[in-house]
Amino acid sequence: MIYVQILLVSLGCLFFIVGTLGLLRFDDAYSRIHAITKADNLGLGLLVLGILPSALSVPQGLKLILIWVLVLAASATASYLIAHYIKQHQLSKLPHGARPDTTADGQDAEPDPTNERGPQ
Amino acid sequence: MIEAHTAWYLASFVLLLTLIAGLLRIWHGPNPADRMLAAQLFGTTGVGILLTLAQAMQMPALNDVALVLALLATIAMVAFVKRMSPQQGPTKSQPEDQP
Amino acid sequence: MTSDLWFALMGVALIALAAFTFFRQVHLLRRILAFNIMGSGVFLVMVGMAQHQRETDPVPQALVLTGIVVAVSATALALIIFRRFYSVSGQVELDEYQIEEPTQNEDHASDTMKDNINSLQDALQSDDEAPAKPSASKGDQ
Amino acid sequence: MNLAFDIVLGLALLLTALGVFSSKDLFRAVVMFIAFGLLLALVWVRLDAPDLALAEAAIGAGLTGVLMIDAVAHLSANTLQNDQRDDQYDHSPKRPLWLPVISCVGLFVLLLGAIRFRPEASVSLPDMVRDNIAESGVEHPITAVLLNFRSYDTLLEIAVLLVAVVVAMALKPAAEDRVHQPPPAHDPILHGLTARLLPAMLLVGMYVLWAGSYMPGGAFQGGAILAAALVFLQLAGFAVDRYAASLLRLGLALGFLVFLTVAVSVMIGGRPFLTYPEGFAGQLIFFIEAMLTLSIGLILFSLFSQNPPHSGAVGHQGANHDQ
Incomplete structure (x- = not known):
């Protein structure tokens, strides 16, 4: 059991490292959202799974699962909100493969001068 | 074979290091949305650190702290999206565009 | 060198740096931020020093708990006054x-x-x- | 491992504080401040203070961050020219450097000296708390200190909060000065999340309040969670402040009044102010705490919602056009 726990927790930490790496290395905001959801969903999920066998009681274990579910719901909503915000205000260029004509969203938000790249 | 609580400390230490690396994204931006994304990751990593520390320090009360943090993880993001208009340049203010 | 003492020293550093920023910056919002961090430094010194001398001590912890709640309400009030001041005078300092x-x-x-x-x-x-x-x-x- | 974690955590805390202080961009400073709050919660954990971590998680990483973001949004809704002018001030020769440097170095040296030459404590407070905890009516030492041994602090604290919210209400702009903002856009996903999260938040707030009698938790943390839940609702587009206006007025003073009433009414029985009759301490403390939770939550929420709306500077702009 202990080895399974070590494996799960290590994998969870690995996903957190990967998520942070993605946050730092990806060069547009949409890809960064993709990166951090890996840490939120998989990283914390594996971590919780790894901790579960050490939980002192059933309620404690349920609480751990509840924490994971809450983070899942919260991070999914936050990702949606921020992606919507970025798209609406054209703060970032589109990731590769997306069609630019879908960005307009029916309004004339002007490009943000603080953005180095600008929407193209 | 290292002791169990040392292993938990090790895990939380690794998570703390990723948290500190995430500071770079807050610092470099380039736009406010990127900074808020980094803050969002901070919340989740904080939950992870609290859960591992709860095991390392044998303090089940820390799970409650993690629970509160998980509940309130999005509140700053919601405030940002709902209240912050993205005009950051020298342009004069425009009414907030509501779709 | 216990971690209690270490965090108390961090608190001292926070107080000093926040004091520097508080007097250096004129932007009121930055001053409010600096003042908040200074408060956190004070809390760290209180709890850290008390626990460095003895074991875990509930009395300073309870005082700091009161302090945290008072600090957030003071910050909120300061922000209200700041925003009112800004909308009246159009200035941030x-x-x-x-x-x-x-x-x-x-x-x-x-x-x-x-x-x-x-x-x-x-x-x-x-x-x-x-x-x-x-x-x-x-x-x- | 243990100490290495603490050293890195402390340095990270210092680093985020430096980030707050040295950011030219105001918004970056605010996000750094949110990160600072989160790291501070971890520091409280490492200082064996889970109560403080609980309060800091709800307040430092949650409420204060929202307040700051709201204030920056208020500024940037108009223009950020002020921020740029601020940079000019930074390099202005008119601004003397000696005051910041002296206060910084002086405070640092004084506090280090105070830590180095601290007097030995003559009484051991932890021992006193441990000896008297059985009579306090609760099992958790921090709740015992807050609501029994040092209940003066708590009473005065709730009074301070009440004064703050009264001042905030007095500063509210006159009705015609306020421009009514259009109702926020309906966002089905955020709406759905809030509707499902609200019961969880209220439940957790109540759990934390109830847990306070035997483990970390209590009125302050519960109140902070309640306030955060209300702020969350308000941000998600539910007009909590308008629905709950009358309840708000009633609830603001409730905690203080109940606490004071209990404190004074025991004097009728010939007991000193702010003590509890034997046998009832536990129940009375829980009752007071429940009322305090409600009041603290409502007070912190109204300190958020009393903010002048973002249109505060719209009048300012209109005046500019008039000229």
């Missing part, structure tokens, strides 16, 4: 180091904090007459 011409409020020539408070009071009293009496110092740029 007090006038002590004003480079441009002073505000053209009814009680003109406000170089001191006191005058700023006066103008704020005036504007509050005259709320019903007009939608705030803004200074025009910013619009002239």
Whole structure:
């Protein structure tokens, strides 16, 4: 059991490292959202799974699962909100493969001068 | 074979290091949305650190702290999206565009 | 070197740096941020020092718990006053180091904090007459 | 491992504080401040203070961050010219450097000296708490200190909060000065999340309040969670402040009044102010705590919602056009 726990927790930490790496290395905001959801969903999920066998009681274990579910719901909503915000205000260029004509969203938000790249 | 609580400390230490690396994204931006994304990751990593520390320090009360943090993880993001208009340049203010 | 002492030392460093920023910056929002961090430094010194001398001590922890809640309400109040001040005067700093011409409020020539408070009071009293009496110092740029 | 974690955590805390202080961009400073709050919660954990971590998680990483973001949004809704002018001030020769440097170095040296030459404590407070905890009516030492041994602090604290919210209400702009913002856009996903999260938040707030009698938790943390839940609702587009206006007025003073009433009414029985009759301490403390939770939550929420709306500077702009 202990080895399974070590494996799960290590994998969870690995996903957190990967998520942070993605946050730092990806060069547009949409890809960064993709990166951090890996840490939120998989990283914390594996971590919780790894901790579960050490939980002192059933309620404690349920609480751990509840924490994971809450983070899942919260991070999914936050990702949606921020992606919507970025798209609406054209703060970032589109990731590769997306069609630019879908960005307009029916309004004339002007490009943000603080953005180095600008929407193209 | 290292002791169990040392292993938990090790895990939380690794998570703390990723948290500190995430500071770079807050610092470099380039736009406010990127900074808020980094803050969002901070919340989740904080939950992870609290859960591992709860095991390392044998303090089940820390799970409650993690629970509160998980509940309130999005509140700053919601405030940002709902209240912050993205005009950051020298342009004069425009009414907030509501779709 | 215990971790209690280490965090108390961090608290000392936070207090000193926050004091520097508080006196260096004129932007009121930055001052509020600095003041908040200074408060956190004080809390760290209180709990860290008490626990460095003895074991885990509930008394300073309880005091700091009270302090945290008072600090957040003080911050909220400071922000309300700041935003009110901003919407009345259009400025984000007090006038002590004003480079441009002073505000053209009814009680003109406000170089001191006191005058700023006066103008704020005036504007509050005259709320019903007009939608705030803004200074025009910013619009002239 | 243990100490290495603490050293890195402390340095990270210092680093985020430096980030707050040295950011030219105001918004960056605010996000750094949110990160600072989160790291501070971890520091409280490492200082064996889970109560403080609980309060800091709800307040430092949650409420204060929202307040700051709201204030920056208020500024940037108009223009950020002020921020740029601020940079000019930074390099202005008129601003003397001696005051910041002296206060910084002086405080640092004084506090280090105070730590180095601290007097030995003559009484051991932890021992006193441990000896008297059985009579306090609760099992958790921090709740015992807050509501029994040092209940003066708590009473005065709730009074301070009440004064703050009264001042905030007095500073509210006159009705015609306020421009009514259009109702926020309906966002089905955020709406759905809030509707499902609200019961969880209220439940957790109540759990934390109830847990306070035997483990970390209590009125302050519960109140902070309640406030955060209300702020969350308000941000998500539910007009909590308008629905709950009358309840708000009632609830603001409730905690203080109940606490004071209990404190004074025991004097009728010939007992000193702010003590509890034997046998009832536990129940009375829980009752007071429940009322305090409600009051603290409502007070912190109204300190958020009393903010002048973002249109505060719209009048300012209109005046500019008039000229």
